[in-house]
Amino acid sequence: MHKINIDGDIEFEYGMEFSLLDSIEAQQLDIDYNCRAGFCGSCKCELVNGEVESIQTPNPVCPLGENEILTCCSRPKGDLELRFKNKLQQMTW
Ligand code: FES
Numbered sequence: 221m222h223k224i225n226i227d228g229d230i231e232f233e234y235g236m237e238f239s240l241l242d243s244i245e246a247q248q249l250d251i252d253y254n255c256r257a258g259f260c261g262s263c264k265c266e267l268v269n270g271e272v273e274s275i276q277t278p279n280p281v282c283p284l285g286e287n288e289i290l291t292c293c294s295r296p297k298g299d300l301e302l303r304f305k306n307k308l309q310q311m312t313w
Contacts, residue, residue, distance in 0.1 A: 221233040221234065221235075222234040222296040222297075222298055222299050222300065223299045223300075224240070224243065224244075224296065224299075224300050224302065225299075225300065225301045225302070226244070226249070226302050226303070226304065226308055227302075227303055227304060227307055227308065228301075228303075230247070230249065230308065232247050234295070234296050234300075237295075238275065238295070239256075239275060239276075239291060239292050239293065239294065239295055240272070240289075240291035240292075240294050240295055240296065240300075240302075241253055241256065241263050241291040241292040243295075244291060244308070247310075248310055248311045249308040249309070249310060249311065250308060250309050250310075250311050251263060251291065251304070251308055252306070253291075253292060255292070256292045257276060257279075257292065258276050258277060258278035258279050258282060258290055258292060258293045259278075259279045259281075259282055260282070261282045261283060261284070261290065263290055263291040263292045264284060264288050264289065264290050264291070265288065265289060265291060265302045265303060265304045265305075266285075266287050266288055266289075266302065266303040266304075267287050267288070267289045267300065267301075267302060268287075268301040268302060268303050269299075269300065269301035270296060270297070270298055270299055270300035270301060271296075271297040271298060271300075272289055272294035272295060272296055272297060272300065273294065273295055273296075273297050274293055274294060275293060275294065275295055276292065276293040277293070278290050278293050
């Protein structure tokens with residue numbers, strides 16, 4: 221199992237989810253997303269450590285900075301450390 225660390229203070233194991241976005245949602249974290257298909261860029265984060273594999277090709281118009289990935293288009297190849305611009309919070313119901 222691959223460990224996912226977010227912002228240095230949230231850690232969980234990647235399960236059988238299709239994408240990092242799905243895995244983060246399964247932890248009930250309030251990640252931003254919209255298209256789930258590599259178009260809008262709202263699910264992006266910085267890949268601080270580790271490697272991901274691409275499961276969908278991001279649309280070329282979606283702006284990605286250096287070391288940025290789209291969580292809807294990626295899944296881990298090993299342990300990952302991710303950083304989000306807006307700190308993820310646990311959703312409360
Ligand atoms: S949700 Fe739109 S690019 Fe990931």
